[in-house]
Amino acid sequence: MRIARNWRTRQQRYSLVGEVCTECGNKIFPPRDVCPHCTGPAQLPYTLSGRGEVYSYSTMYSAPKGFEEYLPYTVALVQLKEGPMLTAQLTDVDADEVRIGMPVEMVTRKIREDGEAGQILYGYKFRSVLA
Amino acid sequence: MRDVSIIGIGQTPVGELWEKSLRHLAHDAIVAALRDAGTGQADALYVGNMLSGELAEQEHLGALFADFAGLRGIEAFKIEAACASGAAALRVGHMAVASGLYDMVIVCGVEKMTDAIGADTTAALALAADQEYEVSQGVSFVALNALLMRRYMYEYNVPHEAFAGFSVNAHRNGAGNPNAMFRRPITAETYRRAAMIADPINLMDSSPICDGAAVVVLAPSDLASDGRGxxxxxxxxxxxxxxxxxxxxxxxxxxxxxxxxLSSQKAYVQAGVTPADIDLFELHDAFSIMSALSLEATGFARRGEGVRWAEDDGERIAIDGELPLSTMGGLKARGHPVGATGVYQVVEVVQQLRGEAGVNQVKDARLGMAQNIGGSGATVITHVLAAE
Structure with missing residues (x-):
């Protein structure tokens, strides 16, 4: 990810800042300014709790450039308890222990390094909620 | 608005065509299609392509191909809609002829993927997805489809093997298409044993990375039947x-x-047909899960039942089945040169409707449908074609 884009999306990736629609009240993540539910303006920031459950998951054995060294890793669609769904890696869990419906919570982790001299990208991953 | 007909088709073989450059692929298919149409001229050329900048280090394809095919001077440019670029170019060509603006339009779908190495290609294909909130997390395009497949298997209680018939059928048909990348049949056992790419998607769920170009020539229907082609x-x-x-x-x-x-419903209304009227369907089987989801969205199956078309090694979707799918191998076996795929699908429907599909000929084919999907479903373009 390029430096400016990394910087622009830092609030979303570090602290799950989305939006709430002032018309219909739906929570939105990632932020998109027009509510996908009612098309009203949705520009009021709203920080999501980071709690949710696994909607689906996949363990990858082939990666895009820049992610090869982390293989294999598990990605998921996470349904947040406030409603929105997002795409993220799962962490601190064995691939064969992941289940659909598993409760998860957001943690901040290293996503990738852009080579030895490049930036280190941090962002959200999700881990199993400890009972 | 005028009715539009396809008066010429051309295609290159699909595969790892290291001896052919991007421009040569386009040239070969354009020349073949113009010859088939019985003409040497056109008013415009619309190119469907997704990744030439990323993988073939070339943009500005319209002017390049027009010049290279001996058509310097005509209007020409590229249209991009991820994996649906080919059908998107055909949409634009259709508008140009239907509107009365042009009488002869070339639509060329082309992709050159195999000059680049695997990880670069995987990263390039992921450009079809949301860069900031999907791809930035390390998810590949295959993995996005895997997320859909896993959820589908969970919600409808479907085992992975249930999808095998889509791939078995595609490879069976690829064997009869001289332009297909894979020309050997596979068995359900081959499917079960294939290497995992992004669990649960394995190699036999996935279409291959390849090169190819396909072309159709469009003309108004009232001028198309002069017997020239x-x-x-x-x-x-x-x-x-x-x-x-x-x-x-x-x-x-x-x-x-x-x-x-939405796209198929509009198409049924526009064509005045229902799914039951369709004699063959070139669907976007980039991954076997996409076949199941497409069949459900286009009205050929109820929710959760699209996968049932794959039963018994795809008997009901075979050439002589109830609803022939991927009749020339589909994306899975003919190959999926992404920006070219939508035009290949239409070229193959034309082959079927003309009765030129050889050993893969669907008997009495009168009405064919092609559906090209961009990304994981963000752009979907449908064409319904009829034999004159």
Missing amino acids: SGPAVRILASTSATDSLAIHDRRDPLFLEAAY
Whole structure:
């Protein structure tokens, strides 16, 4: 990810800042300014709790450039308890222990390094909620 | 608005064509299609391509190909809609002829993927997805489809093997298509044993990375039947498209391809047909899960039952089955040169409707449908074609 884009999306990736629609009240993540539910303006920031459950998951054995060294890793669609769904890696869990419906919570982790001299990208991953 | 017909088709073989450059692929298919149409001229050239900048280090394809094919001077440019670029170029060509603006238009779908190495290609294909909130997390395009497949298997209690028939059928048909990348049949056992790419998607669920170019020549239907071309003209009864969110996580229901539903419903209305009238369907089987989801969104199956078309090694979707799918091998076996795929699908429907599909000929084929999907369902373009 390029430096400016990394910087622009830092609030979303570090602290799950989305939006709430002032018309219909739906929570939105990632932020998109027009509510996908009612098309009203949705520009009021709203920080999501980071709690949710696994909607689906996949363990990858082939990666895009820049992610090869982390293989294999598990990605998921996470349904947040406030409603929105997002795409993220799962962490601190064995691939064969992941289940659909598993409760998860957001943690901040290293996503990738852009080579030895490049930036280190941090962002959200999700881990199993400890009972 | 005028009716539009396809008066010429051309295609290169699909595969790892290291001896051919991007421009040579386009040239070969354009020249073949113009010869088939019985003409040497055209008013415009629309190019469908997704990744030439990323993988072939070349943009500005319209002017390049027009010049290279001996058509310097005509209007020409590239249209991009991820994996639906080919059908998107055909949509634009259709508009140009239907509107009365042009009488002879070339539509060329082309992709050159194999000059680049694997990880670069994987990264390039992921450009079809949301860069900031999907791809930035390390998810590949295959993995996005895997997320859909896993959820589908969970919600409808379907085992992975249930999808085998889609791939078995595609490879069976690829064996009879001289232009297909894979020309050997596979068994359900081959499917079960294939290497995992992004669990649960394995190599036999996935279409291959490859090169290829396909072309159609369009003309108004009332000018198309002058007997100039080598084959009978095929009429475009419907040309429609629709969109959905780029990211799967932004969809109202990730397991329903809303754009495929909208695009096909518009197509049925435009053509005045129902799914039951369709004699063959070139669907977007980039991954076997996409076949199941497409069949459900286009009205050939109820929710959760699209996968049932794959039963018994795809007997009901075979050439002599109830609903022949991927009749020349589909994306899975003919190959999926992404920006070219939508035009290949239409070229193959034309072959079927002209009765030129050889050993893969669907008997009495009168009405064919092609559906090209961009990304994981964000752009969906449907064409319905009829034999004149």
